[in-house]
Amino acid sequence: MNRVYIKTYGCQMNERDSDAVAAMLRGKGYSLVDNEFDADVVLLNTCSVRDQAEQKAIGKAGHLAKRKRKDPNFILGIMGCMAQNRGDELVDKLPDLDLVVGTQKFHRVPEHLDSMIATLQGQGPRPDTIVDLAEELDSQNTIKSHVDDKLQVTAFVSIMQGCNMKCSYCIVPKTRGAERARPMDEIVKEIKELAAKGTREVTLLGQIVNQYGIREFPFVDKKSPFVQLLEKVHEIDGIERIRFTSPHPVGFKDDLIECYGRLPKLCEYLHFPMQSGSDRILKAMRRPYSIEKFRSIIKKMRAVRPDMYISTDVIVGFPGETEEDFELTRKHFEEIGFDMAYLFKYSVRPDTTAEPLGDPVTKEQKEERNQILLEILGKRSLERNQALVGTVEEVLFEGPAKKGENMFLGRTRGNRVVLVKASPRLVGQFAPVKFERATASTLFGELVLEGVEAQSA
Ligand code: SAH
Ligand code: SF4
Ligand code: F3S
Numbered sequence: 106m107n108r109v110y111i112k113t114y115g116c117q118m119n120e121r122d123s124d125a126v127a128a129m130l131r132g133k134g135y136s137l138v139d140n141e142f143d144a145d146v147v148l149l150n151t152c153s154v155r156d157q158a159e160q161k162a163i164g165k166a167g168h169l170a171k172r173k174r175k176d177p178n179f180i181l182g183i184m185g186c187m188a189q190n191r192g193d194e195l196v197d198k199l200p201d202l203d204l205v206v207g208t209q210k211f212h213r214v215p216e217h218l219d220s221m222i223a224t225l226q227g228q229g230p231r232p233d234t235i236v237d238l239a240e241e242l243d244s245q246n247t248i249k250s251h252v253d254d255k256l257q258v259t260a261f262v263s264i265m266q267g268c269n270m271k272c273s274y275c276i277v278p279k280t281r282g283a284e285r286a287r288p289m290d291e292i293v294k295e296i297k298e299l300a301a302k303g304t305r306e307v308t309l310l311g312q313i314v315n316q317y318g319i320r321e322f323p324f325v326d327k328k329s330p331f332v333q334l335l336e337k338v339h340e341i342d343g344i345e346r347i348r349f350t351s352p353h354p355v356g357f358k359d360d361l362i363e364c365y366g367r368l369p370k371l372c373e374y375l376h377f378p379m380q381s382g383s384d385r386i387l388k389a390m391r392r393p394y395s396i397e398k399f400r401s402i403i404k405k406m407r408a409v410r411p412d413m414y415i416s417t418d419v420i421v422g423f424p425g426e427t428e429e430d431f432e433l434t435r436k437h438f439e440e441i442g443f444d445m446a447y448l449f450k451y452s453v454r455p456d457t458t459a460e461p462l463g464d465p466v467t468k469e470q471k472e473e474r475n476q477i478l479l480e481i482l483g484k485r486s487l488e489r490n491q492a493l494v495g496t497v498e499e500v501l502f503e504g505p506a507k508k509g510e511n512m513f514l515g516r517t518r519g520n521r522v523v524l525v526k527a528s529p530r531l532v533g534q535f536a537p538v539k540f541e542r543a544t545a546s547t548l549f550g551e552l553v554l555e556g557v558e559a560q561s562a
Pocket of ligand 1: 274277311351380418449450452
């Protein structure tokens with residue numbers, strides 16, 4: 106009864122949380138499997154950011170509940186943001202659930218599972234659902250250093266939890282609670298351990314990473330705690346690339362921009378959520394910046410690193426978004442020239458300040474606006490990739506590609522996906538690749554064999 110499958114929905118933070126739960130479970134003698142059919146226990150780590158994300162997980166849970174009715178020993182749990190958001194209601198809807206574990210309680214999953222299994226093995230009546238959703242002081246420090254022995258070439262590291270912003274559309278402050286930073290030395294310790302096991306690239310995670318520790322730690326030499334953390338991570342031997350996600354325009358000051366000029370490990374790639382190009386809509390979203398401010402930060406970044414790759418998040422169809430508002434989003438989106446973007450259709454979230462505004466923009470309008478941005482993105486992304494054809498860049502190899510014999514996947518510093526025929530020995534290594542062909546999403550290339558070029562030159 107100890108084979109566990111964890112299915113993860115939502116953002117990188119959720120992936121990191123799932124990895125941590127998996128590592129804790131392995132440490133207790135559970136084995137982790139990669140599909141639900143081989144599992145005795147299925148845990149869904151869920152997301153609430155849009156209705157669709159919730160519906161997917163509810164659909165899956167409903168399906169798995171049927172299996173449970175045939176196999177009384179099968180265990181089904183829901184954890185993460187939707188558990189936090191809809192806890193008791195979930196149990197009413199899906200009475201077969203065994204575990205409902207909130208975002209501050211991931212570290213308690215192993216003990217809850219142990220007790221559920223012990224009760225089941227005692228052959229007594231089926232235990233009630235375990236619901237554990239309370240807030241926990243210092244819970245940001247529980248998801249840490251769960252470093253497995255398996256190689257993680259690139260690793261996510263949560264540096265904080267929660268969010269204190271009040272974006273009117275967003276449910277994250279409710280599901281993840283208030284902003285809490287982890288201590289710097291603990292983060293550094295975790296990354297050193299990762300580096301010792303072969304990790305070459307880290308992505309620092311937080312809802313607003315540049316706000317890291319703003320209440321807990323002082324500025325030093327006019328440097329924010331986040332910049333101080335970047336400097337510390339930069340010193341770690343073995344870590345060659347540093348990324349972070351997501352920063353917010355508020356608090357994106359010169360001390361952070363300057364890092365791109367002086368910290369060579371900091372990759373020239375930035376995920377920088379814009380949300381809308383209309384000041385009126387930004388205001389209604391309670392995003393406290395103007396589009397000019399947003400663009401001025403990008404301009405400064407590009408002055409420091411002209412080859413910067415920038416990605417973003419945009420929501421189309423926020424209540425009250427007119428054709429004129431969307432035209433502004435389209436214009437700025439095109440002029441800025443994003444290399445990557447996550448485009449979302451507005452979804453009403455319960456108990457947010459935008460909820461009373463309803464959802465007046467029709468599905469068709471949202472679809473159309475989404476499509477317009479997608480086309481701009483596809484064009485720009487293809488142009489940027491095509492411009493790389495014929496050039497050579499260093500690629501960090503992460504693992505086998507999903508398709509193709511001997512094909513391996515890597516990324517450039519600009520976060521472009523690269524597929525190359527290579528040997529498994531390259532996983533975890535950097536190697537120069539010459540790009541030969543490009544699509545909007547992928548570069549295809551060949552390894553440059555050192556020495557060979559020199560001879561032919
Ligand atoms: N903390 C991050 C975002 C986390 S949520 C930040 O502020 O940048 C990821 C993205 O989901 C958001 O940037 C937003 O674009 C989108 N999103 C959040 N709530 C949404 C909603 N109700 N409907 C549609 N998209 C939403
Ligand atoms: Fe949500 Fe805004 Fe916080 Fe991001 S900053 S998690 S969008 S409330
Ligand atoms: Fe979703 Fe929670 Fe992340 S709502 S986007 S999984 S923080």
